[in-house]
Amino acid sequence: MVFPQGLLHFQANAGGKPATAIASLSSPNPGLQITAFALFGNNLTSALVEKTTFLDDAQVKKLKAILDMKMLQILFLLFILLSSTNALVQDFCVANLKGPDGPAGYPCKTEAKVTVDDFVFSGLAKAGNTSNIIKAAVTPAFVAQFPGVNGLGLSLARLDLAPGGVIPLHTHPGASEVLVANSVYVKTVHKGDIMVFPQGLLHFQANAGGKPATAIASLSSPNPGLQITAFALFGNNLTSALVEKTTFLDDAQVKKLKAILGGTG
Structure with missing residues (x-):
């Protein structure tokens, strides 16, 4: 499943056994900001947090008490420092594969045609x-x-x-x-x-x-x-003599590889 940059998301294990996943991110320093820590593990007044979250006073104070530990504050500051400042011009651009593939990728599907299945690959x-x-x-x-x-x-x-x-x-x-x-x-x-x-x-x-x-x-x-070197060298129509000069292989070996990989010449 893909999560566009900046999109709030979470993962949960709903099964009865331990689960493992590998996450690939589009930056060597992607940053991390956990929403609960950002909202409640801070020194903002409860009244201000209530206005921005629409939670009642008791709930805000309860969450602040849970998350307002020194270590969580340190982690929160670390997350802020690591957070990427890059921003996408738009949240996502699901490919319209019927359009041309240019240097910036495919044109976007219209938002009305985007479904959750566009973000999932099994x-x-x-x-x-x-x-x-x-x-x-x-x-x-x-x-x-x-x-x-x-x-x-x-x-x-x-x-x-x-x-x-x-x-x-x-x-x-x-x-x-x-x-x-x-x-x-x-x-x-x-x-x-x-x-x-x-x-x-x-x-x-x-x-x-x-x-x-x-x-x-x-x-x-x-x-x-993707360019597979063997196909590039031997699955072509270049003459065997030319391939021999660029690879330092003998004539018999070049012709053998051309025959295996579909080349001619």
């Missing part, structure tokens, strides 16, 4: 099909699949890797990436570890373990792009 709950040549699958939650992220500067993707699976060397021309390992996929990276790939940096993921692995990738654009 596609990452299901494992991708890893029965393929790379033994891996990527399930994107980019703007084309998740119109609610349009203009918000973020997107997500799920990576599923069977044992021995690999996401080939690739780049995202339009975004940086943060990868959260949900399962161990190499010996030195463990469940819950996070790794960052700056925008445009070549990178890959491989499952070196004996069990399927899953990871969630967060990207700094709703439309980050």
Whole structure:
């Protein structure tokens, strides 16, 4: 689910077991302001708070007593200091995928046509099909699949890797990436570890373990792009001789890779 910048929101566990979630934010310093602390963990008079919240005097004083502890005041001040000063021109811009995709993203749906479903994407709950040549699958939650992220500067993707699976060397021309390992996929990276790939940096993921692995990738654009290096080098119509010069591979190897990846020449 996506929450546009500045929108009040909360999370609650309505089940009987502990719950865990990963949150991806569109800033390295997003700030945090808890509404209850801001309203009641302060030195404003109860009368003033009553006017701004429409609560009665007894309720305001009760909440002030609960939240007016020294530690909460310190936390509140910290939240204020960390709060981002950036503001969106508008609260959200759900993508109208029928319109053109420009540098600023897709045009906005009219507000009358926006529904709560535009802000919810369930596609990452299901494992991708890893029965393929790379033994891996990527399930994107980019703007084309998740119109609610349009203009918000973020997107997500799920990576599923069977044992021995690999996401080939690739780049995202339009975004940086943060990868959260949900399962161990190499010996030195463990469940819950996070790794960052700056925008445009070549990178890959491989499952070196004996069990399927899953990871969630967060990207700094709703439309980050994807260029798989092997396809770019060998899945094209450039002559083998030219590819050999740029890759330092021999003729037989280049032609073999072109045949596998659909290239000609």
